[in-house]
Amino acid sequence: xxxxxxxxxxxxxxxxxxxxxxxxxxxxxxxxxxxxxxxxxxxxxxxxxxxxxxxxxxxxxxxxxxxxxxxxxxxxxxxxxxxxxxxxxxxxxxxxxxxxxxxxxxxxxxxxxxxxxxxxxxxxxxxxxxxxxxxxxxxxxxxxxxxxxxxxxx
Numbered sequence: 001x002x003x004x005x006x007x008x009x010x011x012x013x014x015x016x017x018x019x020x021x022x023x024x025x026x027x028x029x030x031x032x033x034x035x036x037x038x039x040x041x042x043x044x045x046x047x048x049x050x051x052x053x054x055x056x057x058x059x060x061x062x063x064x065x066x067x068x069x070x071x072x073x074x075x076x077x078x079x080x081x082x083x084x085x086x087x088x089x090x091x092x093x094x095x096x097x098x099x100x101x102x103x104x105x106x107x108x109x110x111x112x113x114x115x116x117x118x119x120x121x122x123x124x125x126x127x128x129x130x131x132x133x134x135x136x137x138x139x140x141x142x143x144x145x146x147x148x149x150x151x152x153x154x
Contacts (some may be wrong), residue, residue, distance in 0.1 A: 001128065003088050004081035006121045007102045007111035016045075016069035020052050024063060027052075034099050034112075037072050040142045042107035046099070047072040078103045081110055085122075086132060088113055093139035115140070 012026050014038040026035060027049055037045040044050055047068050055071040079088040079097040080103055088100055092115060102111040115136065123126035 001081045001086045001121075003085060003102055003113050006085060006114045006118055007081065008117060009111045011015070011036060011109060011112045013109060014042075014047065014068055015039060016067065016072075017135050018068050019064050020066045020068070021063035022050065022057060023047060023068060024049075024052055026102075027107040036101045036109050036112065037068055038109055043076065043078065043101045043103055045072045045076050046101065047073060054153075066118060070122065076101070079113055085113075085118060085128065089115075089118065089128075090130060093136045096140050096142075105122050 012030040012032065014023050014026060016037055016039050023035060027033060035047050036043045037047055051071050052063070053101040055066055059066060077091055077097055077100060078090060079100045081102055081104070092100060094097065098115040100113045101109055102113055104110050104139075115133075117132050118128070122133060
């Protein structure tokens with residue numbers, strides 16, 4: 001099974017100059033929790049609903065006054081349409097992300113691969129094992145050492 005068999009096409013996205021009010025509205029209307037950040041036809045990052053919440057919770061600013069460029073992390077983990085889904089799941093597990101933008105060779109957005117969709121697709125087609133999906137989810141959910149130390153003291 002390849003990424004292109006499972007990925008969502010026609011993905012909503014934003015630019016680095018989009019304000020967080022607009023990002024929240026796009027996410028709300030599209031029913032999604034993350035948007036690829038696109039500049040000059042290339043994906044340069046991702047912004048999540050968590051990024052928006054933390055940014056607004058830690059600033060004394062209106063959502064309309066904060067832009068994506070000042071919030072989203074510069075790290076980008078992605079996959080390609082032709083990659084095998086198990087390889088994409090390994091990337092998700094290693095980077096602790098539930099979604100990967102699907103990029104062509106030039107870095108242009110072709111779709112997005114979501115763990116939820118992989119699970120639903122795998123269930124209907126039986127091409128992935130239970131272990132493939134659960135091990136990925138466990139790796140994503142596993143707490144980091146710093147967080148384990150903090151929660152151990154609670």
